Amino acid sequence: xxxxxxxxxxxxxxxxxxxxxxxxxxxxxxxxxxxxxxxxxxxxxxxxxxxxxxxxxxxxxxxxxxxxxxxxxxxxxxxxxxxxxxxxxxxxxxxxxxxxxxxxxxxxxxxxxxxxxxxxxxxxxxxxxxxxxxxxxxxxxxxxxxxxxxxxxxxxxxxxxxxxxxxxxxxxxxxxxxxxxxxxxxxxxxxxxxxxxxxxxxx
Numbered sequence: 001x002x003x004x005x006x007x008x009x010x011x012x013x014x015x016x017x018x019x020x021x022x023x024x025x026x027x028x029x030x031x032x033x034x035x036x037x038x039x040x041x042x043x044x045x046x047x048x049x050x051x052x053x054x055x056x057x058x059x060x061x062x063x064x065x066x067x068x069x070x071x072x073x074x075x076x077x078x079x080x081x082x083x084x085x086x087x088x089x090x091x092x093x094x095x096x097x098x099x100x101x102x103x104x105x106x107x108x109x110x111x112x113x114x115x116x117x118x119x120x121x122x123x124x125x126x127x128x129x130x131x132x133x134x135x136x137x138x139x140x141x142x143x144x145x146x147x148x149x150x151x152x153x154x155x156x157x158x159x160x161x162x163x164x165x166x167x168x169x170x171x172x173x174x175x176x177x178x179x180x181x182x183x184x185x186x187x188x189x190x191x192x193x194x195x196x197x198x199x200x201x202x203x
Contacts, residue, residue, distance in 0.1 A: 001060060001154065003038035006052060009155070010036070013058045029056075041196070068144045068151075070127045071134030072106055074099060087134060088125045089113060103137060111139035115178040118146055126151060143178040145187060150176050152194040164193040 001009075007025045011017060015027040015034070025036045034055045037044065044052075053060045072086045077095075082102035086092040094109040096102030117124045124147065127136075138144060153161060153176075162172035174180040175190055182190075184198070191198040 001044060001049060002041055003036050003044055005154070006044060006049070006060060007036050007038060009060060010034070010052075010056055010058055013056070015056065015058075032056075068127065068147045069136040069138045070110060071131040072137050073133075074102060074106075074135055084109075084135075084137075086110060086137075087131060088128050103135060107137050107139060110137055111143045111178070114139050114143050114147060118143075118150060118176055118178060124150060140178075142181055145182065146176045146178045146180075149187075149190055149194070152191065152196050156194075161190070161193060165189060 003023075003025065007017065007027065010027050015029045018026045018028040018033065020026070023037055023039055025038050027034050027036060032055070034052055036052065037048075049060055052058075070086050070088055072084050074082055074084045077083055081095050081097055082099050083095045084093060084102050084106040086106070089110070092109055092113040094102065094105040096105050114124065116122075139147070158169055158172045158176075161175075162169045165172060175182055175186070188198045
């Protein structure tokens with residue numbers, strides 16, 4: 001979360017912007033004060049974000065990874081097949097006759113189940129980082145684009161995103177629909193509206 005987003009969340013919870021000192025927003029409530037650094041689109045570090053959350057009692061988004069690869073375990077079975085199970089998604093699993101086939105099938109299963117969660121407006125957990133011994137598997141590109149926008153949006157409503165983009169609610173909703181394939185220009189504009197920067201990589 002950016003400092004601006006944290007400040008807005010705190011004000012929504014009854015904290016008052018008392019003063020601005022340089023890049024620091026000082027918010028107060030019931031005789032307490034908390035400093036929130038605001039540096040444009042830069043996110044606040046996880047340690048500081050956790051400290052602000054403890055000080056204020058306001059739940060903030062912590063540690064969201066923008067790398068859409070989910071950790072999975074792969075186990076050989078007695079019949080010679082390989083079973084893959086995603087650690088963060090208990091309902092998502094697959095198998096294959098070889099390890100390579102199992103990992104390929106797991107990517108398809110991950111894409112399908114994430115798309116279902118997005119379509120049904122269900123909770124989509126962020127991937128757990130640095131799980132020892134896990135295989136990190138990515139969904140297809142369309143699902144990744146929808147997931148990145150969902151995670152970057154955080155607690156913002158689709159209506160807020162639509163207003164920022166100067167578009168309609170249905171158009172903003174389509175950005176998080178894996179069946180919809182937005183242009184790079186649209187993705188870049190949406191990323192900027194969320195205080196992010198679109199970066200493309202090939203693997």
